Amino acid sequence: MEIIRADHSGFCFGVEKAIDKTFERIDRAKKDCRTTYTCGNLIHNRAVTERVESMGVKMISSLDEAKEGDVVIVRSHGEPKEFYDKADAKGIELIDTTCVFVTKIHKLVLSAHGEGRPIIIVGSANHQEVKATNGWCDYAGIILENKEEADRYVRNFNSDKIPLIVCQTTIKRELLDSILGVFDKASLKYEIKNTICNATRDRQESCAQLAKKVDVMVVIGDPNSSNSKKLYEIAKKYCKNALFIQDISDLELKELGNYNKIGVTAGASTPEWIIKEVIASMSENVTANVDHNPMLDYMDD
Ligand code: F3S
Structure with a gap:
């Protein structure tokens, strides 16, 4: 294993x-x-x-x-x-x-709002990052969470200015593409600043790649972490067995004995010590081939 x-x-x-x-x-x-x-x-x-x-x-x-x-x-x-x-x-x-990547979005939104342009934020309306971003354009931003909302927005669009589209840093690329597809289909002009951050992109891509070649994916993250939940969605898409855990206490170690290859990933807000603890516990009965990621470990005792 x-x-x-x-x-x-x-x-x-x-x-x-x-x-x-x-x-x-x-x-x-x-x-x-x-x-x-x-x-x-x-x-x-x-x-x-x-x-x-x-x-x-x-x-x-x-x-x-x-x-x-x-x-x-x-x-x-x-x-x-x-x-x-x-x-x-x-x-x-x-x-x-x-x-700094979030601050960059605030500046973009502030500037476009100052020019009187419509602002579109692709992301989750309830997420703190999106709420904060909207607060940099006097809450005039339109938040689009899915293709259906984009359809409605495009049908009712009535500005003579080109809208600026920005994204929550942790959304999946597919969501942005599907929303831009709606604008393109309606031939509605827009300016897009793809503000999905590299860290998110890297984590999502490497999760997808790994999920395709293992028997089970273990995703470690907090249930309130948007980027961790997205990693779980990706893991489920590419691997028929995927588990979302907050820490080692959520993991049924016995169950993992049924698998030959176990993939592990973790959200951007998951501390190194939690990841190490999960991997160490799993490794007790399996031969580990852990691709080590030398993150700073602030939380290690
Ligand atoms: Fe910043 Fe991206 Fe992390 S926006 S907080 S580097 S997920």
Whole structure:
């Protein structure tokens, strides 16, 4: 039996940066004694957020819960423009861990909105990243989650300006293609900025490649992590056996004994120590051939 890890899996560049900055802040907080919060989950991983909380960083759901002089960490998914304005007005210091790829989308949207152009965001309306992005165009953005919504949008389109289309960084390429197909079929002009980030693309592609050649795929991620759930969808598409687990406690190790080749991948917000623990437990009874991914391991004890 063989365990093969996807070429790209686990923490992405943006999440590493967010955690780096948070830990720097935790160190500094020991000296300046100012209360530090995260507004919402720092990243979509329960183990990480619990660890950060245990180190004294509390989670709040709105800036209304912080007061002048407090420090608030902005999560990697970003926040709307009004969040920054409010923090400024209240005298709250922000530690901004918004991923640079998300910040780039904010700038695109802000600029196009300033020109009076329609803004289309392809992604999930309920996702924090999409909500934050929409907040950079005064919430005038149209969020398209699927082809049917694109059909409706195109039928009712009535602007003389060319719409700008951007994407949530973690969507599947197929979704973007299907939506652009609707615009093309209607001969509606648009400007597309494909803002699906490389980390997402790499993880999805290597998951698909690996899923095609193994007997079972194990996807490790938090149930609230959009990119992890998409990896699971891809794993299911290309491999008839796919499992989605949060950590080793979700895995029925005995079941895996029925398979010869086991593929492992993990979402961009899954810490290295959780991946290592899963692989180590599986390896106890199988010959491992793990393609090691030298990620920084912030959470290792
Ligand atoms: Fe940034 Fe992409 Fe990760 S947008 S947070 S590098 S999944």
